[in-house]
Each structure stands twice: as structure tokens, then as C-alpha cells.
Amino acid sequence: MSAALDQQDGYNFAYLDEQTKRMIRRSILKAVAIPGYQVPFAGREMPMPYGWGTGGVQVTAAIIGKDDVLKVIDQGSDDTTNAVSIRKFFAKTAAVETTEATEEASIIQTRHRIPETALQEGQILVYQVPIPEPLRFLEPRETETRKMHALQEYGLMHVKLYEDISRHGHIATTYAYPALVNGRYVMDPSPIPKFDNPKMDMMPALQLFGAGREKRIYALPPYTEVKSLDFEDHPFDIQEWDSDCALCGAKDSFLDEIVLDDAGNRMFVCSDSHFCQQRQQAGFTGTANELPADTKERA
């Protein structure tokens, strides 16, 4: 089936034409060579709106091959609209095998999360990035931010963190938390929660970041040092929850809050749906799916 799809409906393999893919690959190579540096590329119009992952899709389209196994997640979940439609897109245009299992995938395209299961060498993580410029909200001039990156003038990033502490008493930036890459470039890690920042540090997998609207690609080669910015007396830390996952009892995963009714009841469950299911299949349970003693008797 895959061979027949190569030219189906006039589309090339993985939607983009080969010339475009080559252009994107050149940008990716440059990005990998200079970890954290934002490489401009001639972003194409994709059959989806900006903000839905056009950058990530272009990067994936440029690197995907017939033997790849693709996993797409959105906020950690395999079954949300964005993830499902991008997975279908590549199943249709590239006829690649898709999966929901993190460890089986060779390419994982992600929006806003890094999977809980540790990634391995040989895997590639593709991030969808809305705004690649970490300095954007403090310094709107692009000419100036480029100069600041070139001259490593990153004091302004700490002004933002200072402002956080003075307003909230702690560093209140919880996502898109700026990080220093390889001791050189400050990078916006896309809107992943700061919970995931430590996972980027020395990760064995290759990490690619694509911003479609802003037309920038940047990358973290395997085993790159990524240090989240902080103050000496307000060190970087990650979110913690009072409860464990209500479905699988995990204590160390990123939890989503789900409102159950209008009486203030809520539960916390893993944001990484595959990780949670895997644990449940392995027999782990949380507070929500343990059968209470009296229901057992009635059954």
C-alpha cells in the first residue's frame, strides 16, 4: 500500500515536495550544529491553521521515512483532536505506521509535553512551537533580540523572573520556562510545563523544535546540557501535587486537574495518557478506580 501512496492524488511522500524537505533539512542540520540557535527557514503553508502545529508538521515531514513509526501527542494525550488529525495526516500522506506507545515510536511529534517514559537514543522528539523567541515579551524588536542572542546579553530574562518573584513570591513561570542550552543560547522550550525542563537535559534522543508562523527551527542534539534559569536564592524547581494520579497512582508524573461536578469535586490524572494506561494494565490503581468495600459486597 505504501508504494502506491507515493504519488497518490498528486501529493509527494509526506505531503511536502522534495525541494522543500531538503531546505528544511538544511535548516535542521544547522540547528543541530548550533544547539539552541534559532535558524530561519522558508516555512510553507500547510493544510492547517497557524498555531495548530504547522512548524512541527513541517519538521516531521522533512525527516520522516517509510520505516518510521510515528506517535503524536497533544498535552501528553494521544487522543485529542490535534494529535489525532496530525497522526491521520501522516498515515495518509506518508503511509507510515503509527503508534501510541512511546517506546515503539521512532518519531514523536508533541505539543506541550515530553512523554513520561524516558526517551532513548535513536528516537526523535519534534516540538510544535508557537513563539520561539524567549525574549519576545520583554524586547519586541527582532533586530535587538538577535543582537542580544549574538552577544549573549541575557540579563533581561532574569528581569522577567525577578518580576515573577516580586509579584508572586516565587518564580511563577510554569510553562515555556527559559533555559540555557550548552552554556550559550537561551531557548524557549515551547510551552511545555517546567516539570518537563529537567527531562531535556542530557536527553539521549534528538529534539527538534519547529515554529511555523515564525518560521524558525532550533534543536537540541542528544546529550546536550540544558539548564533552567533561576536565582541563587530562588532555585529552579518543578511542580508538585498533593495527590497521586487517581487512575494509576503514579507519584512522579505530570497531573491534569479534571473537574468532576459543580460541587467542587475534582480529580488529578496523568497528562500522559499512554503512560497512565500502561500502568493501569500493569495493575496499578488509584483512588478513582479502586472498588470501595461496600460496592464489592453488593456485586
Added chain:
Amino acid sequence: MLSQKETLLSVNNVSVLYGERVGCQNVSFDLWPGEVLGIVGESGSGKSTLLNSISARIQPTSGSVTYNTRVDGQRDLYTEMNEPERRLLMRTDLAYVHQNPRDGLRMNVSAGANIGERLMAIGERHYGNIRNNAEQWLDKIEIDQNRLDDLPTTFSGGMQQRLQIARNLVTRPRLVFMDEPTGGLDVSVQARLLDLLRGLVRDLGLSVVIVTHDLAVARLLSHRLMVMQNGQVVESGLTDQVLDDPQHPYSQLLVSSILQT
């Protein structure tokens, strides 16, 4: 401390041309440590252009600007320094106070962050220290410490101007450039600001180049005065000398145009 025998800034035949038009032409002067130099002149006479070119902001078309750096001694700002060095100098040893505080402040972050920005830019990474420093500076500029976390937009014009001055002086620069620091403020606020500036200049041993069109400001603050017209320096000398006994027709006109009370 610097030897009193060495100039802090020496400007040699500086001309700035905007295409055919002349910004300023053949200006030369030396500035000594602890000295306050006033530049007066009518609007459009090249005061601000001169200020920009001697403060590492606009490269002059010809001539040289030599600054006595702390480490390497006398260096030409444009030919012997590269851009990173120049930018580092601009946010440590030099300071620039804009006429409109909105140009010099970051309006969307608190007063404390504004004061702390230069410290963070030179590598201070201890929140408590930065905050203490900012509190001390608020004291010095006579703003209540409980305004530390307020946005500059909630400050009055005079307070904003004082905040801008604090933000610039926090890294203990040696040379401060001021472009009409009292412009747009009412007279009583002006007087207070001038008082403050005079105190800071004396206490910190600052050298200042101050551009103004207000001769009262010049008389109060500056030791020496340069009068500019059409991009040229037409007269220079000790402030009292120039103001009490102006030689050049334009200086005479300028002095005589002040309302006598």
C-alpha cells in the same frame, strides 16, 4: 580612583553628518573626572546629536571619542572597541538619562525590576541582593520603599524621572549623559530633581554631560558650559563666565532672553 591628571572623555573634532545635513561639526572638548559639562543651545543646534555620538550611540562621521576605561585606559569608543565591548560599557560605566522617562524605563515591569535590570545584565543572580540594592536606591531618590513593586506607569512624571536616574546609577557608572532631564516637569519638581542630581553628582563623584536649553539648570549644575548653534560650538568656558559675560552674539541673545524676576 582615577588620576586627576587624566581626562575621562576626550572628544576630538567630532562631526556627525546626516547625509548633506549637518548634525554637529568639529566639536572638541575634554571632560575630567568629577566634572559637569553643560551643553546649551537652541532647538536643532545639534546638542542631542553630539550627546549621542559621544555616548557610544551614533558613530561620528569623522573625529574621535576616547574614553578612559577602567581596565585598559584610554580607548577610542568606535575604532578601538567592538560592539560587544561598547554595549557592555554602555550598561556599566556609562549611563544615559532620556528626556522622556518612558524612553529610558521598562514600563511593563516594576520599579524594582527597572533598578535591578543593569545588575542582572552584568551577572547578579541573587534575588535578595538585587532587591536590597533597589530598596536603597529608592531611598536615595526619595521614593517610598513600599512603591518598589509598583509599575512605573503608576508613578508621577517626576518620580519616573528619578526612577530612571536610579536605574542608570545602580551600576555606579563614572560618566552620565543627560538629555534635558528636567524637560516636561513643573518648576517645583524640577527644583527637587536638580537638588537630587546635585547631591548624587557630589556624593558619587560622577562626571556628567548635560544637555539642556534651560540656562537656570545649566547654572545650577554645570561647572563648564558649551554654547552650540547650527551644529557648531560658538562659545565655551566656565559656567559663570559664559553666563555673566557672554562674548558671542548668540550667547548674548540666549542670556538676555531669560525673563528677569
